[in-house]
Amino acid sequence: MPNILTQRFSTPYNSVPFPQIREEHYLPAFEELIAQAEQEINEITENPESPTFENTIEALAYSGEKLEVVSSTFFNINSAETNDEIQNIAQKVSPMLTEFSSKISQNEALFERIKTVFDQRNQYALNPEQQMLLNETYKGFVRSGALLNESDKKKLEKLNMELAVKSLQFGQNVLAATNDYFLHITDKQKLKGIPDAVLEQYTQEAAERNLDxxxxxxxxxxxxxxxxxxxxxxxxxxxTIANGKKSFDGKSWDNQELIKEIVSLRQEKSQLLGYENYAAFVLEERMAKSPLAVQKFLNELLEKATPFAQREIEELKTLAKEDHIEELQIWDHAYYAEKLRKQKFDLNDEELKPYFQLNKVEEAVFGLAEKLFGLTFLERNDIPKYHPEVKTYEVLENGHHKALLYTDYHPRKGKRAGAWMTSYTQQYKKNNGNHRPHISIVCNFTPATKETPSLLTFQEVTTLFHEFGHALHGILANTQYPTLSGTSVKWDFVELPSQFLENYCYEPEFLKTFAKHYETGEVLPDEKIRKLAESKNFMEGYQTLRQIGFGLLDMAYHTKPGNISNIKEFETEKTKATNLYPIHPETAASTSFSHIFQGGYSAGYYSYKWAEVLDADAFQYFKENGIFNENLAAKFKNLLASGGTQDPMELYKNFRGSEPKIQNLLKRAFG
Incomplete structure (x- = not known):
């Protein structure tokens, strides 16, 4: 019986045939497709013709296409719909893929051909995208150890395999610790203050566990x-303590030793490659360029934001004293921040939620994409999906197929926390065809209940716009090569489209088109819209310090980690400038800091704030010329379509006419 994963998919637009895939298909498929990809590499290295851009650089860029699709499929399933068997397969597959990657990056015959083309690059009439592909390919091999001696290559391969397994284990531990905890309450009085709609959600959760x-x-x-x-x-x-103790309580899912091992392995890897530390290695390939530039950026923001954050906390303390609380703690923050927000703006999430029905918010973000970029979204019921809750859309541009979009919005036991965008297939051009991408958005929004549809908090609304911004980066991609397509850009540039799109959530002109009560159809009142816009910067000082704290902690782990004997002490020391509440001994952020220990943000967490400078500057440009300005939208669309084909600062300057100014972020955040 043929393995469905190794065949051409007989589905609309060659989409992934999820219902036909069985868990037992994955491992043999990876084995077969890795062998196929290795054969493609052999065909490049054994080519008797002299190395050229076409027969070496281009051929490599287009190799391993099927393996890439199956890898993307498997790892998204591992994040969005996992189980014990999938996680066991992941533990076997990760080192296989790491070994395959190492074999390519350390293939001397392949690198010799790449180096020949690179050394002779002035002899070729390459366009800018081809020049970028050549430079990135050569640099990628050097950064993967191509210039190391045989002994060091073996060391690097071993380090990469260990890191792959340990990073995967970190994420699995966080998921297991999250799923392991639940609090069962029978006395409704203990839940006083919690809105009825949320209580209904808690009742439903209890019923699913056969509990009263x-x-x-x-x-x-x-x-x-x-x-x-x-x-x-x-x-x-x-x-709060239960959440802060995730993978920090000494149980079987504890991540403290894993953190030490991951940090140590990364440091060893970077030094083997000739870098002072892992941050220097990573940041060489970012807009920021160096750890010093990141530290300077974070410290500048810290200096500006600290007085605002301190004033905000003082306001909360004053409010808490009315309840006879003398020392405000971290578990009081959200409660009193919400009270203060209610006082200042007469807003609370539960009042706003009826105006943000998920279906209507989705329609709004689709409508925005149509207004700005000429895209329309047609729901398709013939595109296979991996869970009944997933919806599939064909994206059209001027009536022509542009992409597929999968949306998966609600929490499940097999889904990791958070929200993310991913792609099953990248966009690229080959043989006179433009292969269009298949993009996925995965979130964990408040689900529907028996009584109400899915109603979003305003934070969930902005999260949907954020992830949709990433999706647009993939959908609009229009590059020659898959390795430069869509979100394949410098990591501190990748958040620009996502954070840019969030700005529209605060614009009254746009909000009125979709913020309507799910029962009555009443538009969110002008006063509420005004206050929502005013509340955009509420607790901005605190949130900025929190993000800076994560950024500083990330940089500390990846610049001068030394021999970390105690994770808690290390974390406390490195974030002390940003801590606004007493430190609780039972909690630690590091042990569930998946962004840097499982995801791709190691030595890159600062990029959220870095991208805020870009998005504040970009949206200010729109504000000055009209938030739906067609000319600016066309220029921004070109920026997104260009992917990683140009240096990101050049791309930005082509759009804006100048480099981004941090003053626009500070003005937006603090006035």
């Missing part, structure tokens, strides 16, 4: 309303 009463989990749509609205301070404390 209410169940609160550490999934964000369950956890956040409890710590935001519960009047019971002990309940808030218990949940």
């Amino acid at each position: 009463g209410y169940v609160i989990t550490l999934q964000y749509p369950s956890y956040l309303p409890a710590v935001t609205y519960a009047e019971n301070r002990e309940l808030r404390k218990e949940l």
Whole structure:
């Protein structure tokens, strides 16, 4: 019986045939497709003709296409719909892929051909995209150890394999710790202050576990309303500590030793490649260029934001004193911040949620993409999907096929926390054809209940716009090569389109088109819209310091980690300039800091704030000329379509006419 994963998919647009895939298909498929990809590499290295851009650089860029599709499929399933068997397969597949990658990057015959083309690059009439591909290919091999001696190549291969397995284990531990905890409550009085719609959600969670009463989990749509609205301070404390203890409590999913091992392996790898530390290695390929530039950037923001953050906390302390709380703690923050927001703006999430029905918010973001970029979205029921909750859309531009989009919005036991965009197939051009991408958005939004449709908090609204911004980067891609397509850009540039799109959520002109009560159809009142716009920067000082704290911690792990004996002490020391609340001994952020220990943000967490400078500057340009300005939208569309074909600063300057100014971020954040 042929393996479905190794055949050409007989589905619309060659989309992934999820229902036909069985878990037992994955491992043999990876084995076969890795062998196929290795054969493609052999055909390049054994080519008797002299190395040229076409027979070496281009051929390599287009190799391993099927393997890439299956890898993307498998690892998204591992994130969005995993189980024990999938996780076991992941533990076997990750080192296989790492070994395959190492074999390519350390293939001397292949590198010799690449180096020949690179050394003779002035003899070729290459266009800018071809020049970028050549430079990135050569640099990628050098950074992967191509210039090392045989002994060091073996060391590097071993380090990469260990890192792949340990990073995967880190994420699995966080997921297991998240799923392991739940709080069962039968006394409704303990839940005083929590809105009825949320209580209904807790009742449903309890029923699914065959329990009476209410169940609160550490999934964000369950956890956040409890710590935001519960009047019971002990309940808030218990949940906050439980969330902060994830993989830090000495149980089987503890990540403390894994962090030490990952950091040590990364440091060893960077020094083997000739860099002082892992941050220097990573940042060479970022807009920021160096750890010094990142530190300077974070410290400048820290200096500007600290007085605002301190004033915000003082306001919360004043409010808490009315409840006879003498020392404000971290488990009080969301509760009193929500109270203060209600006082200042007469807004709270539960009042706003009826105006943000998920289907309507989705329609709005689709409508924005049509207004700015000429895209339309047609739901298709014939595109296979991996879970009944997933929806599939064909994206059209002027009536022609542009992409496929999968949306997956609600928490499940097999889905990791957070929100992300991924792609199953990249866009690229080959043989006079433009292969269009298949893009996926995965979130963990408040689900529907028996009584109400899925209603979003305003933060969830901005999250949807954020992830859709990433999706647009993939959908609009129009490059020659898959390795330069869509989100294949410098890591501190990748957040620009996502954070840019969030700005529209605060624009009254746009909000009025979709913020309508799900029962009555009433538009969110002008006063509420005005206050929502005014509230955009509410607690901005605190949030900025929090992000800076994560950025500084990330840089500390990857610049001068030394021999870390105690994760908690290391974290406390490195983030002390940003800590606004007493440190609790039972909690640590590091052990569930998946962005840097499992995801791709190691030595790159600062990029969220870096991209805010870009997005604030870009949106200010629109504000000055009209938020739906066709000419600016066309220029921004070109920026997105260009992917990684140009230096990101040059791309930005082509759009804006100048480099981004940090003053526009500071003005937006602090006035």
